[in-house]
Amino acid sequence: MSASNSIDIKRCLIDTVLAGLISLIVFGPIVGIVLQGYSFDLHPQRLAILVGIVMAGRFCLSLFLQTAYGRKLAHSMQSKDSGVHVLPAGHKSALRFVIPVLILLAVCFPFFANKYLLSVVILGLIYVLLGLGLNIVVGLAGLLDLGFVGFYAIGAYGLGLGFEYLGLGFWAMIPLAMILAAFAGALLGFPVLRMHGDYLAIVTLGFGEIIRLVLNNWVSLTNGPNGIPIPGPTLFGLEFGRRAKEEGHIPIHEWLGVSYNPNAELIFTFVVLFIVVMAVLYVKHRLTHMPVGRAWEALREDEIACRAMGLNHVLVKLSAFMIGASIAGLAGVFFATKQGFIDPSSFTFFESALILAIIVLGGLGSTLGVVIAAFVLTVAPELLRSFAEYRVLMFGILMVLMMIWRPRGLVRISRNGYAIRKGVKP
Amino acid sequence: MSKPILEFKDVDVFYGPIQALKKVNLHINEGETVSLIGANGAGKSTLLMSIFGQPRAGGGSIVYNGIDITQKSSHFVASNGIAQSPEGRRVFPDMSVEENLLMGTIPIGAKHADEDMQRMFELFPRLLERRNQRAMTMSGGEQQMLAIARALMSRPKLLLLDEPSLGLAPIVVKHIFATLKELAKTGMTIFLVEQNANHALRLSDRGYVMVNGEIRMTGTGQELLGNEEVRNAYLGGH
Numbered sequence: 137m138s139a140s141n142s143i144d145i146k147r148c149l150i151d152t153v154l155a156g157l158i159s160l161i162v163f164g165p166i167v168g169i170v171l172q173g174y175s176f177d178l179h180p181q182r183l184a185i186l187v188g189i190v191m192a193g194r195f196c197l198s199l200f201l202q203t204a205y206g207r208k209l210a211h212s213m214q215s216k217d218s219g220v221h222v223l224p225a226g227h228k229s230a231l232r233f234v235i236p237v238l239i240l241l242a243v244c245f246p247f248f249a250n251k252y253l254l255s256v257v258i259l260g261l262i263y264v265l266l267g268l269g270l271n272i273v274v275g276l277a278g279l280l281d282l283g284f285v286g287f288y289a290i291g292a293y294g295l296g297l298g299f300e301y302l303g304l305g306f307w308a309m310i311p312l313a314m315i316l317a318a319f320a321g322a323l324l325g326f327p328v329l330r331m332h333g334d335y336l337a338i339v340t341l342g343f344g345e346i347i348r349l350v351l352n353n354w355v356s357l358t359n360g361p362n363g364i365p366i367p368g369p370t371l372f373g374l375e376f377g378r379r380a381k382e383e384g385h386i387p388i389h390e391w392l393g394v395s396y397n398p399n400a401e402l403i404f405t406f407v408v409l410f411i412v413v414m415a416v417l418y419v420k421h422r423l424t425h426m427p428v429g430r431a432w433e434a435l436r437e438d439e440i441a442c443r444a445m446g447l448n449h450v451l452v453k454l455s456a457f458m459i460g461a462s463i464a465g466l467a468g469v470f471f472a473t474k475q476g477f478i479d480p481s482s483f484t485f486f487e488s489a490l491i492l493a494i495i496v497l498g499g500l501g502s503t504l505g506v507v508i509a510a511f512v513l514t515v516a517p518e519l520l521r522s523f524a525e526y527r528v529l530m531f532g533i534l535m536v537l538m539m540i541w542r543p544r545g546l547v548r549i550s551r552n553g554y555a556i557r558k559g560v561k562p
Numbered sequence: 563m564s565k566p567i568l569e570f571k572d573v574d575v576f577y578g579p580i581q582a583l584k585k586v587n588l589h590i591n592e593g594e595t596v597s598l599i600g601a602n603g604a605g606k607s608t609l610l611m612s613i614f615g616q617p618r619a620g621g622g623s624i625v626y627n628g629i630d631i632t633q634k635s636s637h638f639v640a641s642n643g644i645a646q647s648p649e650g651r652r653v654f655p656d657m658s659v660e661e662n663l664l665m666g667t668i669p670i671g672a673k674h675a676d677e678d679m680q681r682m683f684e685l686f687p688r689l690l691e692r693r694n695q696r697a698m699t700m701s702g703g704e705q706q707m708l709a710i711a712r713a714l715m716s717r718p719k720l721l722l723l724d725e726p727s728l729g730l731a732p733i734v735v736k737h738i739f740a741t742l743k744e745l746a747k748t749g750m751t752i753f754l755v756e757q758n759a760n761h762a763l764r765l766s767d768r769g770y771v772m773v774n775g776e777i778r779m780t781g782t783g784q785e786l787l788g789n790e791e792v793r794n795a796y797l798g799g800h
Contacts, residue, residue, distance in 0.1 A: 220656045222696070434654060434665060441652040443614070446640030446669040446716070554661050556694060560679045 148198035155194035159187050220433070220501070221548045225555035231504065242410050246403040254402040256518045258474050261409045262467050263510040267494040268416055268503065269463030274492070275501030275549065276429065277456035278436030279329075280337040282488050283344025286324075287317040287461040289483035291468020293351060296364040296478055306369040309469050310412075317465025318458040325457040329450055332439075344488055351480040363479025366472045368401055369408070376401035402474075409470050416463060420503060423459070424551065432456050433501075433551070493531070497538055499545025508546055564592045567720055567751055568613070568644075572622035575605075575612050575775075582608045584775045585622070590720065590753050595746045597754040597762040597783070599796060600772035606755045607649055609772070610724050614639050614646070627719070641669035645718035647709040649725050655698035659689050662697055662708055666715030674717065682711040685741060703734035707741070720751045727758045739765055759796035763787045771796075 160183070168183035169176050200206040246254070266288060273281045291313040298304035298312065328339045351358050358364065368376055374388040375381060378396050389396045397403075423429040431452045435442050443449050472478050490513065498509030517527050538545070566589040575583040582605045590596045600606050612619050613626075614636040623632045631639055640646070645666070654662050663682060667675050683690040686707040692700055697708060706726055713721060726742070727735040739761050746752055746765070756762035763769050763783040771779040771792060779786065786792050 222656070222658070434657075437654045437656055438652050440648055441654060441665075443616075443636045444640055444646045444648050444652070445665055445712075446637045448635075448637040553658060553694075554664065557660060557676055557679060560676055560683065 143199065143202045148195055148202070151198045152191050152195040156187050156191040159190040163187065221550035222553045223550050225553045227552050239414075246399070246406060249399075251399055251402060254399060254406055255474065256515055258402065258406055258409060258470070259518070260511045260515045261406075261413050262471050262474070263491070263494060263514045264413055264507050265409075265416060265463055265467035265470070266491045267498065267506040267510045268413075268420055269460045269467065270491050271460075271495045271498075271501060271503070271506050272420065272423070272432070272463070273456055273460035275495055275499075275506075276424065276436065277432040277453060279453060279456065280333060281340045281457075281460070282337045282485070282492065283324075283340035283342065283347075284460070284464055284491055285483045285485070285487040286344040286347035287320060287464035288468045288471070288487065289347050289351060289480070290317045290320050290461075291465030292366075292472035292478050292482070293358065293364075293468075294465065295469050295472045296366050297358065299367050300364060305367060306469070306473055310466065313465040313469045314462040317468070318462040321458040321461030322454060325454045329453045329457070341485070341488075344483075344485065348480050348483050351483070358480075361479055361481070363477055365477050366475065368476070369404055369473050371404065376404060405470065405473055412466065412470070416466075417503065417507075428452065428455055493535070495545075497534070497545060499542075499547045499549055501549030502545060502547045505545050505547030566590060566625075567592045567627055568753070569625045570609070570622070571625065573609075573612065573619045573624060574621035575608055575617055576620045577608075577617065582617075582775050583612065583619075586775075586777055588770055588777060590751060592719075592751055593749050594768065595742075595752040595754065595766045597756055597766040597769045598772055599756055599759040599762055599769060599786075599792075601795070602757070604772040605775040606757075606772055607724055608775075610646070610722055610753075610755050613644065613722065641716075643716075643719035644722060645713035645716050645720070646722040647706075647713045647724065647726065650728065651702070651705045651709040653697040653705050653708050653712070656696060658696055659693045659700075659708060662712050663689075663715050666712035669716045675715070678715050678717065682714060685714075685745070686711055703730050703738065706730060706734075706738060710738075710741075714745075718750075720753065721745075723752065723754045725756060726754070727756060727761065735761060757796075759792065760787075763792075 163183055163186050167186055168179055170179055201210050245257070249257070266284070269287075270281065270284050273279050273284070294313040294316050295304075295306070295309045298309050304312065324340070324343050328336055328343075331339060352361055354360070368381070370376075370385070371388065373385055374391055375385050376388055378398075379387060387396070388400060424433075431442070431447055435447070435449060435452055439449060442452075471482070475482070494509045494513050495506050497513065498505030498507070513531075520527070523530070568590045570586050570588040573583055573586045574581065586609060588598075588609075598606050598609065608617070611617065613624060613631070615632075615634060616636055619632050623630050625631070626639070626642070626644065629642075654665060657665065660679070663679055664672065664675060667678070683693070688704055689707055689711060692704060697705060700708070706728075710721075710723065710726065713723075723742075726738055730738070735758065742752065742754075743765055754762055754766065763786050766783040769781065769783050769786045770777050771786065779789065779792065781789070
């Protein structure tokens with residue numbers, strides 16, 4: 137660059153012409169030629185409009201990137217070095233101020249939200265939970281798990297089957313589903329943790345499918361593809377429906393003496409889910425500062441070195457697997473409660489891929505990024521219902537753009553460094 | 563002569579159908595520096611790793627301080643006084659020098675961390691200059707120093723070094739071996755696996771020569787250095 141502050145028009149023009157040529161090649165056959173029976177019509181003006189738009193856009197982008205602000209933006213987009221971003225010791229995140237605002241928003245939210253918005257946000261929060269769970273396994277411990285949806289299914293079906301056969305409700309199943317999913321994680325973990333990378337991914341992929349196929353085919357227990365109904369949540373035995381479904385229960389609006397609110401059940405689910413998400417966020421925050429969290433990260437960096445240091449790698453990996461699985465089980469319970477009905481088609485491989493996409497987009501190992509990405513990937517498709525056909529296309533474009541500009545995800549994984557030890561003289 | 567701290571008794575190791583170690587007998591006495599030299603693929607690293615059960619010995623036994631560790635898990639071995647600086651250094655790239663050193667204290671806890679870290683900085687002054695720098699940004703020699711220092715942080719009774727000269731400039735190798743000599747003088751028991759036979763044998767009290775999975779020769783460092791066969795095979799013949 138000759139002069140750092142002046143704008144280089146020549147370079148802008150070169151960029152523009154190049155972009156125009158590429159768009160001509162890309163759009164030419166698709167837009168410019170329309171088949172008419174056995175012959176075809178040429179539509180040069182349509183093509184010209186599109187190419188014109190692309191060239192104008194590229195010119196503006198080129199100009200913008202050469203301004204001082206644009207240059208700064210482009211610089212920040214390029215990831216300078218690899219790996220974990222190490223913050224100075226004792227660094228306090230700006231999230232301290234953001235979290236109270238979020239809590240305030242969450243408190244106000246049910247008052248102005250309608251039923252549709254509530255259910256969309258609940259779905260977003262469920263994916264936040266799933267993302268956080270998988271982030272412990274993939275982002276922190278570095279174990280690629282493609283069958284995460286299996287644990288999610290265990291949580292959801294735990295609630296359904298627990299109600300059907302044992303009469304257990306929402307509250308009892310929250311801890312039980314976590315334990316159940318963690319147990320399943322351990323069961324899967326013991327044999328497969330000897331494997332690395334790709335092999336582990338394939339085995340976990342198989343595990344996820346096994347769970348789904350068992351749920352699908354064990355008709356006498358799970359009712360197979362017909363699915364099972366899920367009871368509504370209760371609060372100290374009070375139900376949220378217009379009339380009590382169970383003998384001896386009373387609906388909450390009668391007990392409180394207020395008029396019936398059809399959103400009450402969703403609001404209740406939202407409140408409990410929000411509290412749970414906050415608790416999981418806090419637990420994850422603490423875990424990354426505990427020895428076990430440090431051990432996960434060390435194991436991800438170099439397993440052989442860890443074992444040479446005397447770290448019990450099986451136990452460390454298993455703990456990551458179990459904690460991740462139990463969070464997925466928790467998410468499953470909420471999913472089932474929200475849906476009111478579950479069947480195995482909700483737990484296909486596509487769900488696992490979506491959760492993985494959430495954490496890759498958000499940034500492997502980064503909590504904030506995962507929360508944002510979970511909302512973007514679940515709420516955005518809901519709000520853009522009219523573009524439903526293009527959803528997967530947009531997904532793909534988003535992925536490609538991310539991998540070019542932000543290969544480490546929206547928010548890079550970071551951790552606080554250790555302070556220099558005072559006992560050691562310089 | 564003091565009692566052996568580590569002993570290999572007729573150890574066989576297999577990789578599938580291939581036998582990598584054939585009835586290896588070897589012992590290391592307390593306070594000694596012992597080196598194992600051999601060509602590429604002779605089984606040196608296999609022997610070292612079999613102490614940690616990776617791969618596990620198919621026959622014979624490995625005895626450490628009177629305990630049979632042949633079937634013990636690797637973290638058990640590592641947390642009971644055997645520290646290793648693995649082949650290829652394997653420092654934690656995203657951690658600073660101090661954090662890497664703290665990782666070395668896992669087996670014994672951080673109670674001696676300050677004191678030991680001070681000692682490491684005296685032993686390797688280069689690490690002090692880099693104490694807050696991330697390991698991946700350091701040179702190979704500095705990383706090797708860090709790997710050795712990290713291994714020493716667990717106050718081991720036996721230090722295993724796998725090719726500390728790997729990929730380093732001759733002057734850095736010289737420096738590292740000088741430090742090892744200093745370390746050996748303090749009474750540390752060192753087991754050194756090396757291709758750089760010249761340096762290794764000069765440092766060692768005793769040496770073993772490994773060829774195709776068998777111990778071919780043994781003797782004091784000086785004896786082996788003077789041996790015609792060793793000179794021809796490993797020291798370039800002059």
